[in-house]
Amino acid sequence: MTPSNVLSALRFNETGLIPAIAVDHQTDAVLMMAWMNPEAIERSIETGHAHYFSRSRQTLWHKGEQSGHFQEIKSLHLDCDGDVLLLKVQQVGGIACHTGRAHCFYRQYIDGQWTETDPIIKDPSEIYPDV
Amino acid sequence: MTPSNVLSALRFNETGLIPAIAVDHQTDAVLMMAWMNPEAIERSIETGHAHYFSRSRQTLWHKGEQSGHFQEIKSLHLDCDGDVLLLKVQQVGGIACHTGRAHCFYRQYIDGQWTETDPIIKDPSEIYPDV
Numbered sequence: 001m002t003p004s005n006v007l008s009a010l011r012f013n014e015t016g017l018i019p020a021i022a023v024d025h026q027t028d029a030v031l032m033m034a035w036m037n038p039e040a041i042e043r044s045i046e047t048g049h050a051h052y053f054s055r056s057r058q059t060l061w062h063k064g065e066q067s068g069h070f071q072e073i074k075s076l077h078l079d080c081d082g083d084v085l086l087l088k089v090q091q092v093g094g095i096a097c098h099t100g101r102a103h104c105f106y107r108q109y110i111d112g113q114w115t116e117t118d119p120i121i122k123d124p125s126e127i128y129p130d131v
Numbered sequence: 132m133t134p135s136n137v138l139s140a141l142r143f144n145e146t147g148l149i150p151a152i153a154v155d156h157q158t159d160a161v162l163m164m165a166w167m168n169p170e171a172i173e174r175s176i177e178t179g180h181a182h183y184f185s186r187s188r189q190t191l192w193h194k195g196e197q198s199g200h201f202q203e204i205k206s207l208h209l210d211c212d213g214d215v216l217l218l219k220v221q222q223v224g225g226i227a228c229h230t231g232r233a234h235c236f237y238r239q240y241i242d243g244q245w246t247e248t249d250p251i252i253k254d255p256s257e258i259y260p261d262v
Binding site: 002003005006009019021023027028029030032033045075076077078079080081084086097098099101104105106107108109112113114117 | 133134136137140150152154158159160161163164176206207208209210211212215217228229230232235236237238239240243244245248
C-alpha cells in the first residue's frame, strides 16, 4: 500500500493525470514520456515495474505487457512543483519506443525540418505480432 | 521564420500546449519540464534560447529573463507521437530550478516518502531579488 502522503504531494492535471519521464538509470538518456494516474503510480511502486495510464485506450498500461519491454524502476523522483514525475529505469530489451527504437525522441530539428536520427533496432511487427 | 512543417508535425493538447523536457546537453541529466505554445517554439528556434509558455502567468516566458539562468539550445528533438519535445541545453549558471537547485527533480521516493536529495546551490532570494 502506497502511503497517502506520497500521492497527496502530487498535483494531477484536470484529467487526473501527471506526466512521467522515463530515463535510463545509468546514462540518464530520456527514453519516453507518458502519463500516470494514481492507480498507475501505486502499481509502479508496488511492483517495481513502470505502469502508465494510456490516454488513447483510457486504461492502466503495464509498459511491456505486450512487447516484453518492461521498465524496472530503479528510483522515482518528483519535481519542485509536484506536477512531473521522473523514473530512472532499466529498460528491458533496450527498446522503449513502440517504433522499435531505443527511445522515442528519434527526430531532431535540423535545417528547418524534423530529421530521423536514430535507427530502428527491431521491426515493430516482430515486437507486436498479435496487434 | 520557422518553417510551417515544423509546427504542423506537432500535436498540441486541448489548451494549445506541448510538454518540453530540458536536459543537460552533455550529461543528459533532466533539468526540468515545462510547456510550449507555437510562439514559444518559434522564439526558441529563432533565438536559440529556450522559451516556454507560463501556465500560471498565461504568457510567453523567456527562461532566465529574471534570473539570468538562460538555456542555450544545442539541439531540439521530437518524440514518436509528436506530442513531446526534448531540448538539449547548456544551462547558464548551472541552476535550472527556481528553488536554486541544479534541476527540479530534487525529491526522491525513499522508504515511503519524498526525500530531498539535492542541495540548494543559490538562495532564491539572491536569484530573484526584485520578486
